[in-house]
Structures are given as structure tokens and as C-alpha cells.
């Protein structure tokens with residue numbers, strides 16, 4: 155399956171291949187115009203061990219194959235120091251403007267590789283090969299690249315798209331459960347904000363989803379990617395519609411900040427979606443029946459460990475912080491304007507609306523609804 159993301163501003167498109175086993179034929183998906191480029195693989199230490207050899211085996215016959223650059227796995231690599239080290243290494247390998255970067259990894263590798271590609275010799279092409287569910291369904295698509303700064307996450311960056319994205323759901327076989335469940339939070343989000351059929355699939359097939367049944371996982375990825383492509387193609391630079399992708403994320407970012415980034419992003423998003431769902435109901439946008447269905451689906455996946463299905467509801471971060479702390483941490487959200495806190499809410503299952511101003515009282519009531527849940 156091929157999905158195309160049209161970029162009006164650049165009069166170009168990003169080609170997204172989604173197929174089981176596609177990475178085994180990666181060399182064939184490298185666009186012919188780049189075959190004579192210097193080609194470098196950027197990956198992290200964990201992914202290099204798992205899939206590095208497979209990629210090298212396919213790419214080593216390109217005329218100017220320049221080998222692998224491996225960075226330490228983990229968020230700490232989204233730094234200026236690592237970006238500098240990658241650039242130094244590219245120059246040391248005699249890479250110039252005619253270089254193609256292959257980015258193999260999760261969101262960390264993707265964000266970093268995209269940022270290096272955006273600025274190295276004023277911009278070189280890159281091909282993205284996401285290896286986590288989060289990266290396959292979210293971070294690899296949309297052109298947001300960047301690194302962190304001591305002042306905050308993703309504060310240094312650029313909008314810069316890969317030429318091609320190769321998504322091979324088979325790579326998820328090795329993904330730890332916690333990363334898989336974290337990635338599912340974004341899939342649940344897409345179901346809530348834009349795809350009722352995806353929501354129904356998540357609702358009806360939770361055991362197949364959690365067992366990672368290949369056909370179901372591929373379907374979830376295709377539907378999520380389609381959703382993101384649709385939103386991004388209408389709002390390439392995040393100036394309007396793209397805000398709906400923030401459903402659950404306002405509170406999630408506050409919870410992550412309050413936990414000093416110890417709380418996993420996906421688990422924060424589930425809890426943020428619980429709060430935003432209660433807000434949507436209190437505002438009279440969704441019915442109590444719809445509210446119950448959404449909370450049930452979030453609860454099916456908001457689990458720390460899939461073997462603990464019966465015992466965890468994992469609203470711990472919400473419960474550990476007060477409504478006031480979270481409200482104050484939401485004050486810096488980029489959607490806020492005119493002194494108002496704004497949240498993305500649902501109009502129905504499968505449709506979100508643009509951010510709405512929410513009063514402190516409404517937020518506190520929704521918080522109370524959320525933490526009173528069994």
C-alpha cells in the first residue's frame with residue numbers, strides 16, 4: 155500500500171510505503187535519483203543490533219555507501235552534542251550536499267535525522283524507516299523535526315519532510331510492550347478525532363490488537379497514517395487544523411512536565427484523553443453514552459502491562475497531581491490565547507473540533523470526574 159502526502163508549499167509529495175516485510179526490499183525503494191549519492195544509515199544502538207545488518211546487507215552495494223552512524227538509544231540523544239557529532243561524522247566520511255540519509259529508528263532517531271538533514275549543507279534528502287508504533291503512526295509523518303534544549307523539549311527544529319517513508323509493521327515484533335502500548339495511545343487518538351471505523355476496530359478487537367495480530371496492526375497503521383496525512387496536508391505548518399492532533403495532549407504535556415519527564419508520553423496521552431473526554435461531555439458536545447464508550451476504549455489500552463489487564467486503570471499520574479497543579483502547568487500550552495486555556499474536544503466519536511476555551515471551574519470538574527472513576 156502506498157499513501158502520498160501532498161506538500162503544496164513545496165509542490166512535492168512524500169511517498170509512504172506500508173507493507174509487511176518492506177524493509178527487506180528497502181534498496182528498491184530508494185529513489186533512483188539518489189543511487190549515486192553518498193548514502194549513510196543513522197540509527198540507535200538498540201535498533202542497530204536488531205536490524206542494522208539487514209539494512210547494511212542491502213545497501214552496501216550502492217556506489218557511495220558510507221556505512222552506519224549509531225547513536226545511543228534514548229531521548230538524551232536528541233541533543234546539540236549528538237547532532238554536532240553526527241555532522242562531524244558525515245564530513246569525516248566525505249559526505250556533502252549529494253548525501254542521502256537513511257533514518258532507522260523510533261521518534262528520537264527520526265526527529266534528529268530530520269533536523270540534521272534539514273540543515274546539513276543547507277538540506278539533504280532523507281528516507282525515514284520508523285521502527286516504533288509511535289513513529290510509524292505519528293512522528294515520522296508531518297515534517298516536524300528537532301532536538302531538545304535545556305529550556306524545553308523540541309525547542310530547536312525545522313519543518314522538513316523525508317522524500318520517502320518505509321513502514322514495515324514486522325519491525326514491531328521486537329518492540330517492548332511498554333513502547334507498543336504507548337504507541338497505541340496515538341492510534342486511539344486518531345480513532346477518537348477522525349475515524350469512527352478505527353475507533354470501532356479498537357473497541358471490538360482489543361485482544362487481537364494487544365496480541366499484535368499482523369493484519370489488525372497493519373490496518374491500524376494504515377488508518378492512522380491516512381488520518382495524519384489528511385490533517386497535515388491541510389495544515390503543513392501547524393497553523394490551524396493540525397491542533398486537533400493535540401486531543402489529550404494538553405494535559406499529557408502538563409503531566410509529563412510535572413513528572414520531570416519520567417512519565418512515558420503514551421501513558422500521559424491516555425490520561426489526557428480521559429480528561430478531555432469528560433470535558434467534552436460536560437460541555438454537552440458528546441452524550442453520556444458516547445463518553446462511556448470512549449472511556450472504555452481508552453481503558454482497554456491504558457495499561458502498563460498487557461498481562462495486568464484486569465488490575466490496572468493507570469490513571470496514577472492524574473491522581474498524583476492536583477487539578478490546580480495540572481491547570482497551572484497547562485498555562486504555557488501553545489494553543490492558549492487571550493488569557494484562555496484551550497483544549498481540543500470531541501463533537502462525536504470520530505470527530506474533533508478546534509481548541510475551545512475552558513474555564514478553571516470546568517477543568518476542575520472534569521478532573522474530579524476523571525479521578526473518581528473506578
Ligand SMILES: NC(=O)c1ccc[n+]([C@@H]2O[C@H](COP(=O)([O-])OP(=O)(O)OC[C@H]3O[C@@H](n4cnc5c(N)ncnc54)[C@H](O)[C@@H]3O)[C@@H](O)[C@H]2O)c1
Nearest residue numbers: 200201227228260261262285286288289293298325328329
Ligand atoms: N516529530 C513529531 O511529530 C513527533 C511526534 C511525537 C513524538 N515525537 C518525538 O518522538 C520521540 C519518541 O519516539 P519513540 O516513542 O519512538 O521513542 P524512541 O525513539 O526513544 O524509541 C523507544 C525505544 O525503543 C527502541 N526501539 C525502537 N524501535 C524498536 C524495535 N523495532 N524493536 C525494539 N526496540 C526498538 C529504541 O531503541 C528506544 O530505546 C520523542 O523525542 C518525541 O518528542 C515527535
